[in-house]
Amino acid sequence: MKLTRILSKASAISLFVLAALATHAPAIAGKNHGGSGSDGSATALDPRFDTSFAIEYDHSCLSGGCHETDSQLVEEHAESFMTHTMVKCNACHGTHTADTLGEEKPNLTGYYPGIGPTGYLVGDDRCIACHTATFDDPKHPNKTWDCVGCHTPHRFATEQLGRN
Amino acid sequence: MSSKQFKTKALFTPGEVKSLSTNPNLCNQGRRTFLKWGAALSSQAIVGGGVLNLLTGEQALADDHFDNVINWNYSVCGFCSFGCGLEIGIDHDGRAVAVRGNGKHPTNAGRMCVKGLYEHKILNNQDLRVGERGVYPMIRDQNGEWEKITWDQATTILSQKIIDAVDSPLGADSVATYNTGQWTLEEYYAFGKLGKGAIGTATMDSNTRLCMAAAVVGYLTTFGSDGPPGCYDDIENTDCLFLFGMNPAEMHPQLWRRIALARRSRRAPKLIVVDPRRTQTARSADLHLQLNPGTNLALINGIVQQIIANQWTDADYIERHTRNYAEMAATVAQYTPDTVAAITGVPADKIITAAQWIGTSQETLSLFLQGVYQSMGATNTVRMLCAMHLIMGKIGRPGSAPFSITGQATAMSNREAGGSSALAGYRNCYNPTHVSELENFWNIENGKIPPRKPTPITSNSDLQPEINSHVEMLRNGELNVFWIQCTNPAVTLPDLNKLYAYLDFDNPNRPYVVVQDIYDPVESIHFADMFLPAAMWGEKTGVYTCSERKVNIGRQAVNPAGFELRDNGYGAYSDLDITRMMADKLAAMDSRFADRNGNSLITFETPEQAFEEWKACTAGTICDMSGMSYAALEANNGIQWPSTVEDVYGGRRLYGDGRFNTNWEDTQGGTPDKPWIDPDGLSRAYLWAVDYEQAPEMPDSEYPFWLITGRVIEHFHSRTKTKRIAQLHQMVPENYVEISTSDASAMGILSGDMVHMATRRGEIMVKAKVTDTVKPGQVFTTMHFGDLDPDDIAQNEGRLVNANRLTMNWVDPDCKQPIYKHCAVKLARAN
Numbered sequence: 001m002k003l004t005r006i007l008s009k010a011s012a013i014s015l016f017v018l019a020a021l022a023t024h025a026p027a028i029a030g031k032n033h034g035g036s037g038s039d040g041s042a043t044a045l046d047p048r049f050d051t052s053f054a055i056e057y058d059h060s061c062l063s064g065g066c067h068e069t070d071s072q073l074v075e076e077h078a079e080s081f082m083t084h085t086m087v088k089c090n091a092c093h094g095t096h097t098a099d100t101l102g103e104e105k106p107n108l109t110g111y112y113p114g115i116g117p118t119g120y121l122v123g124d125d126r127c128i129a130c131h132t133a134t135f136d137d138p139k140h141p142n143k144t145w146d147c148v149g150c151h152t153p154h155r156f157a158t159e160q161l162g163r164n
Numbered sequence: 165m166s167s168k169q170f171k172t173k174a175l176f177t178p179g180e181v182k183s184l185s186t187n188p189n190l191c192n193q194g195r196r197t198f199l200k201w202g203a204a205l206s207s208q209a210i211v212g213g214g215v216l217n218l219l220t221g222e223q224a225l226a227d228d229h230f231d232n233v234i235n236w237n238y239s240v241c242g243f244c245s246f247g248c249g250l251e252i253g254i255d256h257d258g259r260a261v262a263v264r265g266n267g268k269h270p271t272n273a274g275r276m277c278v279k280g281l282y283e284h285k286i287l288n289n290q291d292l293r294v295g296e297r298g299v300y301p302m303i304r305d306q307n308g309e310w311e312k313i314t315w316d317q318a319t320t321i322l323s324q325k326i327i328d329a330v331d332s333p334l335g336a337d338s339v340a341t342y343n344t345g346q347w348t349l350e351e352y353y354a355f356g357k358l359g360k361g362a363i364g365t366a367t368m369d370s371n372t373r374l375c376m377a378a379a380v381v382g383y384l385t386t387f388g389s390d391g392p393p394g395c396y397d398d399i400e401n402t403d404c405l406f407l408f409g410m411n412p413a414e415m416h417p418q419l420w421r422r423i424a425l426a427r428r429s430r431r432a433p434k435l436i437v438v439d440p441r442r443t444q445t446a447r448s449a450d451l452h453l454q455l456n457p458g459t460n461l462a463l464i465n466g467i468v469q470q471i472i473a474n475q476w477t478d479a480d481y482i483e484r485h486t487r488n489y490a491e492m493a494a495t496v497a498q499y500t501p502d503t504v505a506a507i508t509g510v511p512a513d514k515i516i517t518a519a520q521w522i523g524t525s526q527e528t529l530s531l532f533l534q535g536v537y538q539s540m541g542a543t544n545t546v547r548m549l550c551a552m553h554l555i556m557g558k559i560g561r562p563g564s565a566p567f568s569i570t571g572q573a574t575a576m577s578n579r580e581a582g583g584s585s586a587l588a589g590y591r592n593c594y595n596p597t598h599v600s601e602l603e604n605f606w607n608i609e610n611g612k613i614p615p616r617k618p619t620p621i622t623s624n625s626d627l628q629p630e631i632n633s634h635v636e637m638l639r640n641g642e643l644n645v646f647w648i649q650c651t652n653p654a655v656t657l658p659d660l661n662k663l664y665a666y667l668d669f670d671n672p673n674r675p676y677v678v679v680q681d682i683y684d685p686v687e688s689i690h691f692a693d694m695f696l697p698a699a700m701w702g703e704k705t706g707v708y709t710c711s712e713r714k715v716n717i718g719r720q721a722v723n724p725a726g727f728e729l730r731d732n733g734y735g736a737y738s739d740l741d742i743t744r745m746m747a748d749k750l751a752a753m754d755s756r757f758a759d760r761n762g763n764s765l766i767t768f769e770t771p772e773q774a775f776e777e778w779k780a781c782t783a784g785t786i787c788d789m790s791g792m793s794y795a796a797l798e799a800n801n802g803i804q805w806p807s808t809v810e811d812v813y814g815g816r817r818l819y820g821d822g823r824f825n826t827n828w829e830d831t832q833g834g835t836p837d838k839p840w841i842d843p844d845g846l847s848r849a850y851l852w853a854v855d856y857e858q859a860p861e862m863p864d865s866e867y868p869f870w871l872i873t874g875r876v877i878e879h880f881h882s883r884t885k886t887k888r889i890a891q892l893h894q895m896v897p898e899n900y901v902e903i904s905t906s907d908a909s910a911m912g913i914l915s916g917d918m919v920h921m922a923t924r925r926g927e928i929m930v931k932a933k934v935t936d937t938v939k940p941g942q943v944f945t946t947m948h949f950g951d952l953d954p955d956d957i958a959q960n961e962g963r964l965v966n967a968n969r970l971t972m973n974w975v976d977p978d979c980k981q982p983i984y985k986h987c988a989v990k991l992a993r994a995n
């Protein structure tokens with residue numbers, strides 16, 4: 001179960017964090033909203049679903065010189081309806097970046113990227129904490145408890161932001 | 165399996181570990197340590213279902229998943245007033261180890277914001293990032309050191325202090341109480357009984373004064389009584405959302421989620437946002453009215469002027485259900501778009517468009533909050549928002565209401581139950597019939613309840629000599645006892661440097677200060693003579709009224725902190741229990757504090773018994789809850805008031821019949837000569853005619869910037885709880901100031917630079933965040949951060965960072981709420 005996933009992902013996560021920590025990139029100004037779809041096609045920009053504030057105020061996660069280098073992550077996060085509703089990184093990951101001001105300042109509180117602040121993977125329970133109704137919903141097609149199998153991580157919604 | 169089994173050879177030297185633990189920021193470490201950390205990451209050990217922390221050699225606790233949960237406990241969120249339904253996960257040891265949303269709860273459909281998600285981490289010492297739960301009553305010894313005492317000793321000492329105060333020339337009013345918006349309703353009701361019915365003091369207030377007093381007084385003086393008329397379902401039933409001075413994306417995230425979902429629906433309501441900052445909410449608006457601080461009233465008068473000028477009014481509704489329309493219309497007539505544009509800085513065409521959308525939409529829902537209440541013209545702005553809806557007849561039906569959103573989880577409950585400034589059950593302290601009815605219900609002597617409005621918490625006679633307050637009484641040595649409960653005035657009151665001087669132990673006029681709270685340290689404890697440890701959310705059962713008047717129940721999930729110490733006379737108790745202990749002790753020590761039969765006023769033993777008495781107290785009142793029960797609250801995921809036995813679910817919306825509580829026998833406040841009281845007994849609402857006034861402090865050559873204060877999503881109020889949660893603290897660990905790109909450039913300030921800020925009252929030094937969230941000429945800082953607790957002192961390296969060292973203690977003349985939102989400030993890059 002969860003241990004298996006920890007084992008399978010831990011080394012990749014470690015390599016990722018080293019790459020991320022070693023890179024100092026300038027802060028992004030913040031995106032207005034989703035720029036491209038999962039298939040790379042342009043999405044209709046809808047100013048009603050702004051995510052620029054959430055990204056700018058994700059402090060050092062996406063605008064402070066660390067994960068903004070992961071363009072897919074940033075794009076997906078910017079397209080997410082959850083981002084628009086201010087579900088920021090720490091809601092699921094806790095946070096290992098201790099700075100409010102855009103500097104790169106990861107701390108050593110036991111957090112590992114991709115893993116929660118207590119050293120555990122961000123598992124489905126983090127999703128279920130809010131989406132209990134989905135799992136009780138007989139219309140929900142999948143009961144495998146593998147949320148990211150269907151929902152793109154960091155974009156989450158199968159329906160893209162701004163598309164009605 | 166014990167974590168001690170996983171000890172490994174440490175990667176870091178002891179010195180490095182010490183350095184890392186005191187300064188856990190990687191970029192502040194040496195290069196060698198940085199590389200070691202990288203090595204640690206790549207070689208992390210995976211053991212026994214967890215990750216081994218190579219720094220400490222201990223296995224990380226698995227507390228972010230539900231594997232250990234054996235029982236889910238029904239509850240409601242204890243942070244903001246939106247009232248999200250949730251469940252607390254309990255493990256085999258009876259510990260709260262998780263929170264999940266209640267998917268069946270209509271308010272939030274299982275969703276929670278980041279504060280609610282980590283709420284279980286405020287309960288147990290082992291989960292707290294800093295500090296610990298208070299479990300011992302304590303008094304200071306002669307050297308000023310804390311000394312443990314038992315509850316019996318503590319209640320005896322405090323009771324004697326109260327008796328002495330009542331017997332002093334200053335009388336019962338020299339006993340000041342100051343509580344909260346975070347107790348349960350039963351606790352407010354009990355404490356109102358103790359304060360007004362037993363002690364007989366009128367020096368009672370709560371931090372809700374700082375939060376939404378303007379809404380209470382605005383409603384009361386328009387509709388005759390408090391109580392938001394709308395409900396959350398109006399969000400999905402409206403065509404135009406008018407958000408005035410509020411930022412739900414950060415302050416009420418689940419309210420924002422419902423707005424966002426409504427915006428995605430086929431109905432797709434328009435969104436107008438009034439805010440001086442470009443918040444997430446404002447950036448998502450169809451129309452952002454980015455007004456100058458302190459000009460709310462001019463703007464709303466200008467919008468009402470346009471609605472009248474374009475006849476988007478309902479003449480029949482005005483005629484039948486309101487009074488004073490002609491005077492109001494004449495007053496707003498001068499607020500033309502050009503005039504208002506000159507005052508507010510909002511272009512005239514945007515004002516016209518806003519009025520058009522509000523006026524021509526089939527349904528319009530106005531939501532408003534601190535940007536209104538904590539600004540210049542607070543009460544009058546609420547009155548005009550109500551007037552705007554009344555003249556359009558857009559009230560009391562799905563999708564239309566002037567809907568005041570509250571701040572704290574149970575602020576509404578305090579308003580209803582009279583735990584501080586109000587009288588229980590929306591009774592009017594100036595109406596002898598209401599007062600004697602309550603005295604008889606409580607079985608106390610007639611004349612015991614003070615027949616006057618209680619004193620507000622703060623004011624400054626240098627600025628407003630006509631207003632008295634707790635703080636003024638402190639300053640003048642007119643208090644003997646100051647009992648602070650579940651609130652943290654040492655962080656949240658304005659103009660703190662003065663308050664600190666009044667509370668200083670060297671001040672011979674200082675009263676006996678009691679702080680009743682859940683943690684130690686908390687900033688206000690610095691000034692306390694006595695500390696009383698309280699239980700909190702999750703540790704007690706009780707009901708919570710959220711913004712839409714929905715009453716929900718939070719069931720006790722775990723034992724209060726220090727439960728095992730109770731046999732020895734220690735341990736935290738619920739505030740209901742503490743109030744009962746005090747009522748019993750006072751009655752036993754002095755019969756003046758007992759009921760007519762010589763008994764304690766608090767006869768209920770359990771929260772449910774308290775709720776049953778409260779229900780009887782509300783029967784026939786505006787906030788009637790007699791149709792509710794604990795079981796029904798849980799079964800229905802909350803019930804809105806009014807709820808009578810005959811019509812349990814009748815409280816969806818108020819004023820659907822156009823009848824308001826403005827008749828003398830109904831109104832919640834004021835003497836018979838007050839303008840809102842309908843002289844003809846026709847229950848009509850009152851339309852105020854009010855003019856814009858300039859704020860008492862404006863930027864000038866010496867202090868050239870507007871200082872705006874506010875909040876961030878991660879923290880709640882003075883961070884008493886949220887700074888203990890690592891996942892919240894680490895995102896925003898210190899205060900900061902937002903400066904516009906152009907101002908920062910002119911002053912040579914970059915993000916991260918230290919900035920010195922000063923007002924006429926004090927100064928602080930915080931880091932800069934350069935952003936175009938604020939306009940040039942304006943800066944923004946948060947209200948969350950104290951600078952007295954050891955952890956904060958370490959975090960800030962001794963710098964003063966509390967925004968309330970800067971804010972102005974000027975209160976709205978009607979509601980006595982301070983104008984935290986704006987004052988004049990100067991700033992410069994610090995060396």
Ligand code: SF4
Pocket residue numbers: 241242243244245246247248272275276277278279280281415416417418419
């Ligand atoms: S939105 Fe408010 S009530 Fe809901 S989880 Fe967040 S803080 Fe709690």
